[in-house]
Amino acid sequence: MFELSSTLxxxxxxxxxxxxxxxxxxxxGKKFKNRRGLEANKSGLFGYISAVAGLISALAYFVxxxxxxxxxxxxxxxxxxxxxxxxxxxxxVIIYPIYKNNYLGLFTMPVVMLIIAYASMFPVxxxxxxxxxxxxxxxxxxxxxxxxxxxxxxxxxAGVLYLVRMIDFTKASKKVKGxxxxxxxxxxxxxxxxxxxGFGAADYTATFEYVNEFGETAEIDYVLPPIVGPNEGELVSxxxxxxxxxxxxxxxxxxxxxxxxxxxxxxxxxxxxxFGFRKPVAGxxxxxxxxxxxxxxxxxxxxxxxxGFPVFTLGGLIFAMIWAQIAWTxxxxxxxxxxxALITFLFYAAYLHLRxxxxxxxxxxxxxxxxxxxxxxxNLIFVNLIIAGLHSYA
Amino acid sequence: xxxETCECGHKNPYGTYLCESCGxxxxxxxxxxxxxxxxxxxxxxxxxxxxxxKIWNFFSSVKVGIWIIVLILLTSSxxxxxxxxxxxxxxxxxxxxxxxxxxxxxxxxxxxxFHNLYSSWWYMLLIAALGISxxxxxxxxxxxxxxxxxxxxxxxxxxxxxxxxxxxxxxSSNADLEGVKDKLKSKxxxxxxxxxxxxxxxxxxxxWGPYVxxxxxxxxxxxxxxxxxxxxxxxxxxxxREGETEVISGTDGEYFVENNEFLVELYDEQDEDIFQEALxxxxxxxxxxxxxxxxxxxxxxxxxxxxxxxxxxxxxHDIRVNEPLTFEGISLYQVDYxxxxxxxxxxxxxSETVEEEQLEEVVFNVDxxxxxxHYDFDNGYQVEIIEYFxxxxxxxxxxxxxxxxxxxxxxxxxxxxxxxxxPETETGEISMIGVQVNEALNEGHEHxxxxxxxxxxxxxxxxxxxxxxxPIIIVGGSIFMVGLIQGSYWHxxxxxxxxxxxxxxxxxxxxxxxxxxxxxxxxISEGTNLPEVHDQLDEEEKIEEDKSKMNEGGSR
Ligand code: HEM
Numbered sequence: 001m002f003e004l005s006s007t008l009x010x011x012x013x014x015x016x017x018x019x020x021x022x023x024x025x026x027x028x029g030k031k032f033k034n035r036r037g038l039e040a041n042k043s044g045l046f047g048y049i050s051a052v053a054g055l056i057s058a059l060a061y062f063v064x065x066x067x068x069x070x071x072x073x074x075x076x077x078x079x080x081x082x083x084x085x086x087x088x089x090x091x092x093v094i095i096y097p098i099y100k101n102n103y104l105g106l107f108t109m110p111v112v113m114l115i116i117a118y119a120s121m122f123p124v125x126x127x128x129x130x131x132x133x134x135x136x137x138x139x140x141x142x143x144x145x146x147x148x149x150x151x152x153x154x155x156x157x158a159g160v161l162y163l164v165r166m167i168d169f170t171k172a173s174k175k176v177k178g179x180x181x182x183x184x185x186x187x188x189x190x191x192x193x194x195x196x197x198g199f200g201a202a203d204y205t206a207t208f209e210y211v212n213e214f215g216e217t218a219e220i221d222y223v224l225p226p227i228v229g230p231n232e233g234e235l236v237s238x239x240x241x242x243x244x245x246x247x248x249x250x251x252x253x254x255x256x257x258x259x260x261x262x263x264x265x266x267x268x269x270x271x272x273x274x275f276g277f278r279k280p281v282a283g284x285x286x287x288x289x290x291x292x293x294x295x296x297x298x299x300x301x302x303x304x305x306x307x308g309f310p311v312f313t314l315g316g317l318i319f320a321m322i323w324a325q326i327a328w329t330x331x332x333x334x335x336x337x338x339x340x341a342l343i344t345f346l347f348y349a350a351y352l353h354l355r356x357x358x359x360x361x362x363x364x365x366x367x368x369x370x371x372x373x374x375x376x377x378x379n380l381i382f383v384n385l386i387i388a389g390l391h392s393y394a
Numbered sequence: 395x396x397x398e399t400c401e402c403g404h405k406n407p408y409g410t411y412l413c414e415s416c417g418x419x420x421x422x423x424x425x426x427x428x429x430x431x432x433x434x435x436x437x438x439x440x441x442x443x444x445x446x447x448k449i450w451n452f453f454s455s456v457k458v459g460i461w462i463i464v465l466i467l468l469t470s471s472x473x474x475x476x477x478x479x480x481x482x483x484x485x486x487x488x489x490x491x492x493x494x495x496x497x498x499x500x501x502x503x504x505x506x507x508f509h510n511l512y513s514s515w516w517y518m519l520l521i522a523a524l525g526i527s528x529x530x531x532x533x534x535x536x537x538x539x540x541x542x543x544x545x546x547x548x549x550x551x552x553x554x555x556x557x558x559x560x561x562x563x564x565x566s567s568n569a570d571l572e573g574v575k576d577k578l579k580s581k582x583x584x585x586x587x588x589x590x591x592x593x594x595x596x597x598x599x600x601x602w603g604p605y606v607x608x609x610x611x612x613x614x615x616x617x618x619x620x621x622x623x624x625x626x627x628x629x630x631x632x633x634x635r636e637g638e639t640e641v642i643s644g645t646d647g648e649y650f651v652e653n654n655e656f657l658v659e660l661y662d663e664q665d666e667d668i669f670q671e672a673l674x675x676x677x678x679x680x681x682x683x684x685x686x687x688x689x690x691x692x693x694x695x696x697x698x699x700x701x702x703x704x705x706x707x708x709x710x711h712d713i714r715v716n717e718p719l720t721f722e723g724i725s726l727y728q729v730d731y732x733x734x735x736x737x738x739x740x741x742x743x744x745s746e747t748v749e750e751e752q753l754e755e756v757v758f759n760v761d762x763x764x765x766x767x768h769y770d771f772d773n774g775y776q777v778e779i780i781e782y783f784x785x786x787x788x789x790x791x792x793x794x795x796x797x798x799x800x801x802x803x804x805x806x807x808x809x810x811x812x813x814x815x816x817p818e819t820e821t822g823e824i825s826m827i828g829v830q831v832n833e834a835l836n837e838g839h840e841h842x843x844x845x846x847x848x849x850x851x852x853x854x855x856x857x858x859x860x861x862x863x864x865p866i867i868i869v870g871g872s873i874f875m876v877g878l879i880q881g882s883y884w885h886x887x888x889x890x891x892x893x894x895x896x897x898x899x900x901x902x903x904x905x906x907x908x909x910x911x912x913x914x915x916x917x918i919s920e921g922t923n924l925p926e927v928h929d930q931l932d933e934e935e936k937i938e939e940d941k942s943k944m945n946e947g948g949s950r
């Protein structure tokens with residue numbers, strides 16, 4: 001069952017990739033006409049069918065893993081991040097029929113793939129549930145939150161689409177820098193995944209002896225070759241080599257090393273594309289989306305937020321409070337994760353109020369959608385992994 | 395205040411933008427009408443004389459509301475930079491802790507009071523401002539919106555129609571208005587007719603969504619505030635040893651809980667094949683369950699005062715994380731435990747001079763939580779406890795002391811009287827006994843106290859919680875959620891169809907989700923020859939875009 005679930009997720013990933021390709025063809029290949037001169041480009045439909053098939057396969061992964069491990073698979077970083085990717089594809093499958101916008105597919109599907117690929121960089125094996133998580137509220141709270149965030153993420157995809165469509169790339173400006181930074185971030189994530197898979201396949205590990213922050217000798221395992229090494233690090237494994245630069249003792253040197261690899265990989269990918277296109281990367285995408293109606297995309301991003309906000313509120317705040325009352329004796333405790341969920345909530349509330357006035361439609365609104373998604377990812381990655389709190393399960 | 399008289403003769407309150415009767419714009423203001431609150435005057439736009447007016451206007455502004463939300467958002471994030479005081483390790487002095495752990499920034503964090511940010515007065519002030527703003531902004535808009543939506547006229551001025559975002563016109567004789575009406579009704583629009591003019595409306599109640607959710611939010615905030623009143627909120631803590639019964643605080647000594655057994659269960663690496671890999675990777679065993687098998691008792695009413703309290707058994711419950719024991723609004727939660735606390739020592743006497751048979755009888759038990767102070771034996775031996783320190787330490791002045799009543803480091807000072815000594819007049823053999831400790835405190839000992847047995851007990855730590863604000867919080871949260879759904883998943887749509895001088899004007903307005911409105915109009919136009927409508931905003935934007943393109947072309 002457990003193996004099956006992994007296979008199903010893999011199949012889903014492939015189907016999302018197929019959907020991306022179909023949507024790309026549906027946009028670039030408009031010139032196909034059949035013999036009677038009618039539009040014969042069904043790629044959009046195929047793209048949607050692939051997305052639905054991908055979703056079904058992903059849901060099957062979810063159910064299979066649930067059966068295998070005995071609890072809803074949303075309990076650690078791999079499981080939750082995967083669920084978020086699936087939720088985003090679910091939101092897309094629901095929203096696409098309303099607007100039938102293939103551009104949205106082209107911008108959503110790659111993000112779904114990227115989230116799932118990123119998830120798989122975390123340990124994927126089944127982990128036993130600690131007592132605090134043994135509750136039906138685990139899946140009620142987490143799945144609702146994931147779906148809410150998945151819908152909000154569609155707002156992000158539409159927002160990026162809007163920006164790529166509308167920004168003037170002929171002159172250098174802050175906006176161009178901003179959208180290029182988004183592109184770079186996405187590419188750095190791609191690089192992170194590729195580097196992780198590459199060295200994982202090569203079975204790379206290097207072990208160092210180093211002096212930790214308490215002045216004691218300890219060992220640390222690197223899964224990527226060390227650009228930066230630990231404090232007074234000394235290679236003790238056969239594989240690997242000694243790093244050039246050492247980090248001070250209070251920094252997690254292996255994390256810094258991973259971030260450095262991702263940034264360098266991202267710069268390489270970004271630089272390659274930038275050099276190949278001879279213009280900003282997002283600017284190179286612009287001709288693809290010339291036919292997008294900005295008004296429609298603006299409305300899609302707003303609708304996604306308006307639909308996702310209540311779901312997120314219900315899952316991320318209300319269900320969260322109910323569970324906290326049962327498990328932690330109080331419904332609210334100003335734990336960092338709780339505070340960041342509140343911040344996300346307040347941010348989108350501010351967004352909805354700003355939308356009440358006309359001046360905040362269009363481009364400004366699109367930037368806000370991007371920031372909102374950044375907050376969600378921040379809460380997922382940074383707050384979980386860096387800021388310690390009750391939620392640090394992963 | 396002056397009334398604004400429209401050309402249709404209707405007198406509108408000062409500040410009105412669209413005539414309440416015919417809809418004609420009373421002021422020239424852009425190509426499209428601003429339909430927010432149907433162009434009705436709000437109090438905040440009308441008065442600004444007195445201080446109260448000024449305050450009212452300040453808080454009713456959405457701009458101000460957004461600023462308050464953003465300020466709360468930003469300050470909240472600062473509070474997560476370093477842990478709040480309640481999350482630093484117990485026993486640490488915050489004045490030192492932050493500087494030690496986080497250096498200069500930590501010191502600053504502490505000095506600025508960010509270690510208790512969420513209960514600081516200025517954070518409270520921001521929350522209060524949010525509440526006030528919610529109340530005033532909602533009141534400011536509720537009344538005019540209610541009036542406007544209640545009193546809608548079917549017949550509208552041509553200028554009103556032309557200024558709607560979705561608009562179209564054509565020759566009226568072609569159109570099949572009966573067909574239009576049927577189609578509107580099939581889409582569940584409410585249709586009203588007046589002199590051949592139509593107003594079709596759907597989802598009006600969605601307009602009240604924001605007001606309902608704001609009310610819910612206010613109730614929620616009030617509920618949160620009530621917590622600061624005494625008696626609304628009880629948060630206590632109780633340690634119970636296995637086999638013991640403790641009174642539950644906050645119940646006036648009426649309820650008692652007994653710890654029958656406490657257990658910690660672990661995942662077994664051997665059993666759990668699917669979790670094996672993860673378990674092997676962990677350094678420490680992974681806990682699968684913390685559980686207190688508890689019994690709840692109530693003091694029975696019948697017992698006369700002064701007689702021994704009789705406890706009536708109410709129920710048994712296995713308290714686990716996620717499964718508190720709840721009764722009459724009070725919940726007991728599994729939050730902590732202590733495995734193997736010392737509970738009982740058994741001692742004997744040893745001697746090199748006295749015969750063993752003489753001492754066989756001298757065996758005594760000391761209950762560390764409630765020690766018996768005097769032990770008499772048939773063969774004449776007597777043992778006395780002079781002093782007992784459950785949790786021993788030596789104070790700065792060199793005095794032996796106990797930290798508390800928990801026997802974590804027990805020390806007992808015994809005085810042993812052999813048969814031939816008189817406890818009244820003579821001094822016995824005094825020694826201090828503890829775990830791995832056996833010190834003679836005076837000279838000439840013939841006996842040595844020997845620890846034979848140690849009994850251990852598990853202790854459970856339960857949180858006792860009662861929160862009278864919960865019902866209010868629940869009501870507020872539910873209303874908020876209902877309002878949020880009401881305003882988000884339903885949309886107010888209107889379609890006006892007017893006949894004027896042989897022309898047919900069609901206009902539509904949606905408070906959001908224009909896409910659905912346009913679909914609806916497309917649906918009713920099919921086969922009824924209704925004039926085609928355009929999104930005038932699209933056109934506006936196209937003109938803008940073309941303009942900017944032309945400018946670019948020109949400058950090249
Ligand atoms: C965290 C607090 C708040 C939340 C969660 C909240 C929530 C909402 C929501 C969901 C809407 C509907 C928006 C839409 O349908 O697009 C709304 C509308 C509105 N809110 Fe708030 N709100 C909050 C605070 C405030 C404050 C402080 C003000 C004060 C100015 C305010 C004034 C308004 C107004 C004027 C509307 C529009 C009402 C209408 O369309 O008739 N809100 N609010």
